[in-house]
Amino acid sequence: MNFSITILGSGAALPTKNRMPTAQYVNCNNRHFLIDCAEGTQLQLRKYKINFQKLSHVFISHLHGDHYFGLAGLLSTMNLLGREKELTIFGPPELETILKPMLFYGGARLAFNLKFKSLNRIVKEMIYEDDIVKVFSFPLVHKIPTSGFLIEEKPKPLKINPSMIEAYNLKIEHFKDLQNGKDIILDSGEVCSFEKVTLKPKKLLSYAYCSDTKKSETVAKAIYGATHLYHEATFLIKDQKRANSTAHSTTKDAADVAIQANINKLIVGHISSRYKTNDDHEHEMLHFFANSIVAKDGLCIDLTKE
Amino acid sequence: MNFSITILGSGAALPTKNRMPTAQYVNCNNRHFLIDCAEGTQLQLRKYKINFQKLSHVFISHLHGDHYFGLAGLLSTMNLLGREKELTIFGPPELETILKPMLFYGGARLAFNLKFKSLNRIVKEMIYEDDIVKVFSFPLVHKIPTSGFLIEEKPKPLKINPSMIEAYNLKIEHFKDLQNGKDIILDSGEVCSFEKVTLKPKKLLSYAYCSDTKKSETVAKAIYGATHLYHEATFLIKDQKRANSTAHSTTKDAADVAIQANINKLIVGHISSRYKTNDDHEHEMLHFFANSIVAKDGLCIDLTKE
Numbered sequence: 001m002n003f004s005i006t007i008l009g010s011g012a013a014l015p016t017k018n019r020m021p022t023a024q025y026v027n028c029n030n031r032h033f034l035i036d037c038a039e040g041t042q043l044q045l046r047k048y049k050i051n052f053q054k055l056s057h058v059f060i061s062h063l064h065g066d067h068y069f070g071l072a073g074l075l076s077t078m079n080l081l082g083r084e085k086e087l088t089i090f091g092p093p094e095l096e097t098i099l100k101p102m103l104f105y106g107g108a109r110l111a112f113n114l115k116f117k118s119l120n121r122i123v124k125e126m127i128y129e130d131d132i133v134k135v136f137s138f139p140l141v142h143k144i145p146t147s148g149f150l151i152e153e154k155p156k157p158l159k160i161n162p163s164m165i166e167a168y169n170l171k172i173e174h175f176k177d178l179q180n181g182k183d184i185i186l187d188s189g190e191v192c193s194f195e196k197v198t199l200k201p202k203k204l205l206s207y208a209y210c211s212d213t214k215k216s217e218t219v220a221k222a223i224y225g226a227t228h229l230y231h232e233a234t235f236l237i238k239d240q241k242r243a244n245s246t247a248h249s250t251t252k253d254a255a256d257v258a259i260q261a262n263i264n265k266l267i268v269g270h271i272s273s274r275y276k277t278n279d280d281h282e283h284e285m286l287h288f289f290a291n292s293i294v295a296k297d298g299l300c301i302d303l304t305k306e
Numbered sequence: 307m308n309f310s311i312t313i314l315g316s317g318a319a320l321p322t323k324n325r326m327p328t329a330q331y332v333n334c335n336n337r338h339f340l341i342d343c344a345e346g347t348q349l350q351l352r353k354y355k356i357n358f359q360k361l362s363h364v365f366i367s368h369l370h371g372d373h374y375f376g377l378a379g380l381l382s383t384m385n386l387l388g389r390e391k392e393l394t395i396f397g398p399p400e401l402e403t404i405l406k407p408m409l410f411y412g413g414a415r416l417a418f419n420l421k422f423k424s425l426n427r428i429v430k431e432m433i434y435e436d437d438i439v440k441v442f443s444f445p446l447v448h449k450i451p452t453s454g455f456l457i458e459e460k461p462k463p464l465k466i467n468p469s470m471i472e473a474y475n476l477k478i479e480h481f482k483d484l485q486n487g488k489d490i491i492l493d494s495g496e497v498c499s500f501e502k503v504t505l506k507p508k509k510l511l512s513y514a515y516c517s518d519t520k521k522s523e524t525v526a527k528a529i530y531g532a533t534h535l536y537h538e539a540t541f542l543i544k545d546q547k548r549a550n551s552t553a554h555s556t557t558k559d560a561a562d563v564a565i566q567a568n569i570n571k572l573i574v575g576h577i578s579s580r581y582k583t584n585d586d587h588e589h590e591m592l593h594f595f596a597n598s599i600v601a602k603d604g605l606c607i608d609l610t611k612e
Contacts, residue, residue: 013386015349015379039379040346043321063411065382069375073321073345076371080319094411105369105400107450144413 003028003153003205003303005230007269008044010295012234012248013066014273015040020297021066022211022270024230025050028151029132034058035149035209041070042077048298053083057128059135060091061211062146068095072102079110086113090127090137092145093118121145124222132156138222140213143247148213150223152206155181164197203227205303208261211270214244215253220260228303229258230295233268236280251281255288265306269295309334309459309511309609311536313575314350316601318540318554319372320579321346326603327372328517328576330536331356334457335438340364341455341515347376348383354604359389363434365441366397367517368452374401378408385416392419396433396443398451399424427451430528438462444528446519449553454519456529458512461487464504474498509533511609514567517576520550521559526566534609535569536601538576542586545578557587561594571612575601 005026011019021038025045032054034041045052052074060068068091078087089095096116103110117127124138136150157179164170170192174184178194186192208223211232223229231254235243243250249257251268258266266289271281278294285292293301311332317325327344331351338360340347351358358380366374374397384393395401402422409416423433430444438460446452463485470476476498480490484500492498514529517538529535537560541549549556555563557574564572572595577587584600591598599607 014383017349017353039376040349043323043346047323063413065379065408065412069379069382069408070345073371073375076375077320092411094407098407098411101400101404102371102375105398105404105450106371107369144411 001029001304003207005207005228005267005301005303006048006050007267007295007297007299007301008041008048009038010269010271010297010299011066012270012272013064015066016273018276018297019271019273020044023070024209025055026151026207028207029153031130031133032056033135033151036061036067036211037071037074038066039069039073042074044297045074048300053078053081053085055087056085057135058087058089058091059137059147059149059209060089060095061140061148061209062142062144063092063094063098064144064212067212072099075099075103075110075114076106076108079108079112083112086115088115088117090117090119092121092147119147121147129154136222138219140210140219141216141247142212142214146212148208148210148219148222150206150208150226152226153204155201155204158194158198158201161197161199168192168197170197207303208263210257212248214247215249215256217260220257223261223263225262227264228267228301228306229261229263229265230267230269231257232270233281233285233294234270234272236275237284239272251284252288255285255292258289258292264291266292267295267299267301268292271295307335307610309513311513311573311607311609312354312356313573313601313603313605313607314347314354315344316575316577316603316605317372318576318578319370321372322579324582324603325577325579326350329376330515331361332457332513334513335459337436337439338362339441339457342367342373342517343377343380344372345375345379348380350603351380354606359384359387359391361393362391363441364393364395364397365443365453365455365515366395366401367446367454367515368448368450369398369400369404370450370518373518378405381405381409381416381420382412382414385414385418389418392421394421394423396423396425398427398453425453427453435460442528444525446516446525447522447553448518448520452518454514454516454525454528456512456514456532458532459510461507461510464500464507467503467505470503474503476503513609514569516563518554520553521555521562523566526563529567529569531568533570534573534607534612535564535567535571536573536575537563539574539587539591539600540576540578542581543590557590558594561591561598564595564598570597572598573601573605573607574598577601
């Protein structure tokens with residue numbers, strides 16, 4: 001099983017030669033997701049050798065250009081390269097209104113099925129589920145309606161402890177209930193707790209994405225207990241006022257949300273182009289939330305190893 | 307006086323790490339123009355140290371994404387960086403319909419005046435004129451309505467040959483007519499030809515842009531006599547069939563148009579990503595039109611020195 005994210009763009013609105021604006025590739029147990037798609041994302045995907053034809057779902061947080069201006073280009077390139085596989089885009093309801101004329105006036109009919117699904121910007125909602133993963137959207141707090149995303153591994157069937165099979169005289173017909181976490185009644189009439197005879201499962205991993213947003217307790221509640229959080233920290237502490245006036249976060253804001261939400265590991269990104277290196281962000285994060293990392297373009301984080 | 311073009315993207319529809327898709331910066335006597343604006347153009351402008359806030363006019367040839375998907379991002383960045391100067395965009399009439407919602411839903415009102423002007427896709431038309439330059443658009447022949455552009459230096463007032471002032475007893479009141487190419491009548495009653503007493507003017511430079519298009523005699527007529535031509539040569543001769551079916555040109559097509567239009571220097575570009583280097587294009591161009599150059603990203607051509 002695998003669960004990794006690749007930061008395709010760690011910068012805020014202004015692209016520079018060191019930082020592209022926001023996009024992330026998420027591989028959760030071979031489900032291939034793209035979160036946001038700034039201008040230049042198709043080239044970043046190529047640069048980091050990610051096969052974008054495998055993507056099945058794209059999640060667009062909001063309609064500031066640095067989060068989606070690369071989407072029309074990516075769709076065109078997918079089409080030119082012969083894509084046939086369906087693609088689903090989750091985003092603000094206006095996104096379809098914006099993209100359809102770009103595709104229509106370009107004159108090329110897409111050879112693949114493109115589905116648009118509108119995000120609910122008021123409440124947390126499950127937007128995708130299959131046998132091994134669930135994805136939720138939830139409202140963030142920004143200048144325009146914006147959604148965060150939470151990608152969760154679903155519980156897998158428990159594994160029977162082989163040494164317990166003989167000890168309890170377990171039969172095949174018992175296995176399904178035990179694997180699903182149900183106690184059973186043995187032939188002897190005795191209750192056998194599933195916990196006694198199954199191996200302790202690994203902790204389920206989950207990844208929360210919060211960009212762009214200011215610090216919010218509601219956001220912290222929506223992602224409570226996620227193992228990993230990407231939270232924007234556009235600004236350093238000294239620029240807190242600027243963060244407030246632009247509905248963005250500082251390093252401390254991001255750390256506060258991570259603490260409130262009981263996060264294990266925090267990644268901060270969406271770094272303003274005014275900061276030339278990660279040094280000051282790293283210095284502040286060490287102070288506010290030690291188990292953290294400051295994003296840079298190309299950073300790949302394997303959640304199973306953190 | 308100066309007249310130069312910088313190729314910001316020499317590639318066709320698929321961006322690669324070696325070639326970005328189409329955009330060009332034209333500096334004609336300190337008039338600052340952008341022709342086409344593919345995804346990534348704002349970064350190319352930065353890379354080649356072109357101050358994009360100086361741009362006054364953008365000319366968009368057609369609505370294939372590899373010619374304009376970078377425009378919304380460039381406008382947003384201009385705005386974020388405090389632009390106040392008006393910008394005029396010439397393009398297909400649908401361009402405004404496409405761009406306005408992108409700017410509107412992003413929530414930021416532009417702090418500068420943005421004008422859209424629709425191109426006539428049926429006939430050649432002068433679309434811009436000031437005291438030193440004229441710009442024309444004219445129809446190309448492609449899969450969707452597409453315009454080419456022709457940027458011409460206007461004649462400057464002739465210079466009086468100083469040695470002739472005394473010889474012909476020229477007076478200040480004669481100068482204006484002579485500088486404007488009109489003969490005068492001297493005090494003696496004799497006609498004085500302006501050609502006798504003025505210096506021979508330098509040849510006026512002009513730059514024609516033809517991408518995307520298939521070979522066309524009508525196009526050659528529209529640009530007849532231009533000194534410099536950028537013509538797409540997406541394909542090599544061996545791929546002539548593919549060029550025909552996609553309404554693009556080969557090296558030979560581009561050369562044929564240059565010959566028909568009596569062009570001095572030809573630049574070919576919009577090179578398909580199937581060709582990894584310029585070598586084969588250069589080899590073919592040497593054969594078909596010796597005074598030519600194959601575009602690459604970052605190429606700057608000073609028309610006054612060619």
